[in-house]
Amino acid sequence: xxxxxxxxxxxxxxxxxxxxxxxxxxxxxxxxxxxxxxxxxxxxxxxxxxxxxxxxxxxxxxxxxxxxxxxxxxxxxxxxxxxxxxxxxxxxxxxxxxxxxxxxxxxxxxxxxxxxxxxxxxxxxxxxxxxxxxxxxxxxxxxxxxxxxxxxxxxxxxxxxxxxxxxxxxxxxxxxxxxxxxxxxxxxxxxxxxxxxxxxxxxxxxxxxxxxxxxxxxxxxxxxxxxxxxxxxxxxxxxxxxxxxxxxxxxxxxxxxxxxxxxxx
Numbered sequence: 001x002x003x004x005x006x007x008x009x010x011x012x013x014x015x016x017x018x019x020x021x022x023x024x025x026x027x028x029x030x031x032x033x034x035x036x037x038x039x040x041x042x043x044x045x046x047x048x049x050x051x052x053x054x055x056x057x058x059x060x061x062x063x064x065x066x067x068x069x070x071x072x073x074x075x076x077x078x079x080x081x082x083x084x085x086x087x088x089x090x091x092x093x094x095x096x097x098x099x100x101x102x103x104x105x106x107x108x109x110x111x112x113x114x115x116x117x118x119x120x121x122x123x124x125x126x127x128x129x130x131x132x133x134x135x136x137x138x139x140x141x142x143x144x145x146x147x148x149x150x151x152x153x154x155x156x157x158x159x160x161x162x163x164x165x166x167x168x169x170x171x172x173x174x175x176x177x178x179x180x181x182x183x184x185x186x187x188x189x190x191x192x193x194x195x196x197x198x199x200x201x202x203x204x205x206x207x208x209x210x211x212x213x214x215x216x217x218x219x220x221x222x223x224x225x226x227x228x229x230x231x232x233x234x235x236x237x238x239x240x241x242x243x244x245x246x247x248x249x250x251x252x253x254x255x256x257x258x259x260x261x262x263x264x265x
Contacts (some may be wrong), residue, residue, distance in 0.1 A: 011034060023195050031079045035062060036062070073227060099229040
């Protein structure tokens, strides 16, 4: 009887320890990711079922700005984020002394130019007001795009570009620098606004149909899954990276956004 009691206690202890282990595994199998609402959070929703089959719970926290998602990862409040391209992340690391790293590239969001007044850039009048994003890497990106379209001419100096790098401005364009999230709201107040695709989509703008011009698919500004240095090899991070580059996600991006967002894999 005594032996049976000891055996029963041992069995119950084993069950308890197993339950605790399973609970711990479940907890360590949760990954918290910060994302912009469109298209990043929408893409992550497609990833959830893929990860659930592997016992990983994906929690998505939506942000409306480009600063807090990196801060949250740097400070350990989130395991990763998915909202930015590589130049933005590298600039943030430099400016804020962060140590974020790219895990994998996912898609390209072509930057587009929008106007409620004109249908063609040739219609832009002399002295037209043009609204641009004020982030360092974003401003560089749009100035290079305006240079490519012949609206301005930049100097040949390497590195980030500012308005001071404009050598020629034949239409005497007047530039207004604003937070990226505000740009869709000022379209009617300016002649032209250069807007990130995620904010354009949130404002019900179709980059393919509504933009006067747009970056092509060869843009180097690939949106990436990012995490804090040292975490990029974690099993949950790698599982998320693999899921984001899966055939299911590629099909979703192509069918959902119809060229406004382009898979980079």
